[in-house]
Amino acid sequence: xxxxxxxxxxxxxxxxxxxxxxxxxEQYEAKVTDTWPQRxxxxxxxxxxxxxxxxxxxxxxxSTSNRKTFTYSAWIKRSSLSGSGYxxxxxxxxxxxxxxxIFFRDSDALNVYSENGGSNDMNLxxxxxxxxxxxxxxxxxxxxxxxxxxxxxxKVYINGTQETSFSASTYPSxxxxxxxxxxxxxxxxxxxxxxSNNYFDGYMAEVILVDGQALTxxxxxxxxxxxxxxxxxxxxxxxxxxxxxxxQNSAALGTDSSxxxxxxxxxxxxSIDQSTDYPEVNFATWNPSWSQSNGNIGxxxxxxxxxxxxxxxxxxxxxxxxxxxxxxxYWEIKRYEDDGSNDMHxxxxxxxxxPANTATWIGNAAxxxxxxxxxxxxxxxxxxxxxxxxxxPNAGDIVQVAFDADNGKIYFGVNGTWQNSGNxxxxxxxxxxxxxxxxxxxxxxxxxxxxxxxxxxxxxxISSGNADGNGYGNMEYAVPSGYYSINTxxxxxxx
Numbered sequence: 260x261x262x263x264x265x266x267x268x269x270x271x272x273x274x275x276x277x278x279x280x281x282x283x284x285e286q287y288e289a290k291v292t293d294t295w296p297q298r299x300x301x302x303x304x305x306x307x308x309x310x311x312x313x314x315x316x317x318x319x320x321x322s323t324s325n326r327k328t329f330t331y332s333a334w335i336k337r338s339s340l341s342g343s344g345y346x347x348x349x350x351x352x353x354x355x356x357x358x359x360x361i362f363f364r365d366s367d368a369l370n371v372y373s374e375n376g377g378s379n380d381m382n383l384x385x386x387x388x389x390x391x392x393x394x395x396x397x398x399x400x401x402x403x404x405x406x407x408x409x410x411x412x413x414k415v416y417i418n419g420t421q422e423t424s425f426s427a428s429t430y431p432s433x434x435x436x437x438x439x440x441x442x443x444x445x446x447x448x449x450x451x452x453x454x455s456n457n458y459f460d461g462y463m464a465e466v467i468l469v470d471g472q473a474l475t476x477x478x479x480x481x482x483x484x485x486x487x488x489x490x491x492x493x494x495x496x497x498x499x500x501x502x503x504x505x506x507q508n509s510a511a512l513g514t515d516s517s518x519x520x521x522x523x524x525x526x527x528x529x530s531i532d533q534s535t536d537y538p539e540v541n542f543a544t545w546n547p548s549w550s551q552s553n554g555n556i557g558x559x560x561x562x563x564x565x566x567x568x569x570x571x572x573x574x575x576x577x578x579x580x581x582x583x584x585x586x587x588x589y590w591e592i593k594r595y596e597d598d599g600s601n602d603m604h605x606x607x608x609x610x611x612x613x614p615a616n617t618a619t620w621i622g623n624a625a626x627x628x629x630x631x632x633x634x635x636x637x638x639x640x641x642x643x644x645x646x647x648x649x650x651x652p653n654a655g656d657i658v659q660v661a662f663d664a665d666n667g668k669i670y671f672g673v674n675g676t677w678q679n680s681g682n683x684x685x686x687x688x689x690x691x692x693x694x695x696x697x698x699x700x701x702x703x704x705x706x707x708x709x710x711x712x713x714x715x716x717x718x719x720x721i722s723s724g725n726a727d728g729n730g731y732g733n734m735e736y737a738v739p740s741g742y743y744s745i746n747t748x749x750x751x752x753x754x
Contacts, residue, residue, distance in 0.1 A: 302465050302492075302505040305537045306512055306528065307564040307718065308449050310339070310346070310458035314532065315449035316504070316513050316523040320351075324499035326436040330469040331361065331400045332479045334490060334538045337392055338461040338565045339547065341365045345451065346459045348398070349466075351439040352452035359439045361400060362457065363389060368426065371400055371415060373437050380435055383415060384427040392548055392565065393580035395464075395538040397480055397488060403473035404435040418488040419476045440470055440500045448504075448523065462564055464537045465490065465505055470498025490538050509533040534564065536716040536746075540731060543581035543590075543702065543714040543745040563718035567711040568704070578608055578701035579714065581745050585664050586753035587683070589727065589742040590702055591734055592658045593719060594632055595709035604629040604638070604705040607662055607669060609698040628691050629705065630671040632658060637671070637690050645690060649678045660702065661739050667694035675736045683739040702745065715744030 308314040331349055345362045352358040356377035364370050367388045373381040389396060399416040406412045409430035415422040431437070438444060448466060451457035467479070472495070476488075483489045493503065502521040508514050509530035513523030536542040544565035559577070560569040568577065592605045606629035628639045632652045637645040652658055652673050659672035661683035668689035670681040681688040694700075704710055711719055715732030725734040729752075732744030743749040 302507060303535060303537060303540075304506045305334075305336070305462040305464035305534045306504075306506040307462050307532045307534045307536075308459045308528075309532075309562050309564070310344075310460035311560075311562050312527050313450070313458055314527045315447060315458065316525060316528070317448075317452075318446040318502070318513075318521055318523040320440065320442055320444040320446060320500055320521075322499060323442045324440040325471040326438075326440050327402070327404045327434060328471055328473050329402050329437075329439060329498075329501075330472055330474040330478075331467070332398070332469075332474075332476075332493070333466040334395055334397050334464040335459075336395045336462040336536070336541070337363075337389065338544070339392070339561065340390060341367050345370075345457045347447070347449060347451045347457050348459060348463075349468075350447040350450070350452050351437075351441075351444045352447055353438050353441065353443050353445075355453045357438045358453065359437050360451075361398070362451070369398065369415070369417075369422075371413065373431065373435075375435075375438065379429065381413060381431040381437075382427050382429040383413060383425050385415065385417075385422050386424040386426050387417065387422060390548075392546065393541070393544075395462075395541055397476065397490070397538070399474070399476045399479065401473040401475065402437065404431050404433060404437075407433065409433075414473070416476045419480055419482060440498075446502075446523070462534060462536055463504075463506075465493075465503065467493055467503050468497070468501045469493075469495065470501040472496075472498065506533055531718065531720060534716050534718075535731075535733060536564070539748065541581075541747040542716040543579040545577050545704070545712055546580045547577065549578060563711065566713070566716075566718040567709070568706060569709045570706065574602065574705055576608075576703060576705040578703040579712070579745065581714075581747070581750060582610070582699050582701035583664055583745075583750060583754040584697075584699045586750070587661070587663045587665065587739075587742040588702075588745055589659070589661050589683075589734070589738045590715075590745060591713040591717075591736065592660070592704060593711045593713065594652055594654055594656050594658065595711065596654055602631065602633040602706070603708050603710060604631050604633075605658055605660060605710075606630055606637075606671075606703065607660075607694075607700045608703040609695070609700050611698065627703065628669055628694065629703075630658065630660075630690065639691065645679070648690065649673055657735050659736055661742050662700065662702070663689075663742075664694075664696065664700060666692075667696045668692050669694065672736070683742060715746055 347362045349361040360372040369385045371383045401414045449459040497517040502515040503517040505516045513525045515521045547561040558572045608627040635649045635651040661670040670683045727738045727743045
């Protein structure tokens with residue numbers, strides 16, 4: 260029908276005509292956002308910043324516009340906590356004494372700060388701490404210094420809700436001109452321009468600056484029917500110096516998708532840093548906040564958005580940020596090093612085999628089931644149950660894992676071949692069967708070498724590219740029928 264439709268499962272609208280069949284969820288979101296037909300989809304990419312690689316973006320502002328009123332919006336997922344550093348999100352910079360700044364303090368509070376002529380004219384520090392390395396946060400900073408009430412001049416929103424609790428709250432004077440939208444400003448994303456350090460570590464998606472408007476979060480997001488804050492595309496205007504970084508072009512990651520063409524220069528970022536981990540499809544990563552390393556986590560380095568680990572010490576165990584108690588799941592582990600002296604194991608661990616209860620490595624725990632890449636055997640509870648399961652994978656090889664949590668089965672493969680004639684799709688010849696289906700499991704690794712996990716959004720180049728049955732993930736080898744990459748969309752459906 261020309262401008263109608265019915266509630267169902269499929270919809271293919273144009274920009275002006277609603278045709279086909281509409282999901283009930285789409286109807287809800289169209290209603291709360293006052294849009295019909297539904298807006299275009301939110302970006303499906305993010306940009307992965309690695310502080311160890313000194314990744315950042317810069318743009319030289321060429322004209323002066325509104326310095327009193329503007330809005331910053333960005334979706335971010337952290338990969339490490341601050342420690343002694345102040346990782347930067349956005350740092351419009353003129354000089355060491357003239358800049359605007361949005362960053363995380365060493366306490367992991369969010370700090371919105373401004374300095375003019377060496378004097379601090381605005382400083383807001385949230386009491387809320389941002390320590391969840393598995394979550395996407397939506398941060399909006401709306402500024403309008405023409406407002407008569409000081410607390411209305413700068414508003415900070417997290418996931419759609421205004422922050423009102425601050426450990427420091429210095430508001431700007433009325434009609435303050437900030438060091439932004441000025442023809443001598445350099446916009447910097449991902450580091451502190453003044454000291455050329457304090458690099459951001461994690462993921463960013465749809466980074467937006469709106470010049471000349473102080474907007475609310477509803478311009479960028481909406482609470483869905485489950486009351487989860489969810490992104491929507493921004494469809495408003497950007498003003499003179501505004502921009503919209505969607506990271507959709509892997510060959511030009513700094514491209515501005517707004518009509519302004521305020522494209523950023525890319526520094527130390529390459530096409531492989533484009534990620535499909537984004538707010539609506541949040542993929543698992545390794546979890547450095549929950550790791551067992553024989554009492555010394557400091558000798559394991561997590562990098563590339565918590566997908567790569569590097570260590571020269573043996574038996575270092577870490578699970579993923581996402582686990583499950585049901586469903587069928589597939590992931591891959593690439594081995595980068597085979598020095599003959601340190602081991603690598605990968606598989607699953609239950610919540611009963613937490614790192615605190617693990618004496619050495621996860622295959623030595625009562626509730627861990629792993630494939631040992633140093634000798635090609637499998638282990639559980641310290642017992643070598645499948646001696647000579649396969650030849651030991653070499654450096655550069657990819658280990659495949661398929662875990663059937665519904666039926667308590669796990670399969671291992673190497674470079675596209677399932678071992679022991681296993682077939683996850685048909686449920687035959689698993690490496691283990693009879694795993695307790697009442698438990699909650701996490702993918703895990705116990706390594707003394709360098710590995711990189713691919714749970715659907717890899718940080719290394721894939722030569723073939725295989726998605727799961729829902730269209731998610733980028734795997735080197737075919738995902739078995741009925742198995743899925745590990746992300747929140749799939750988890751909501753199967754986990």
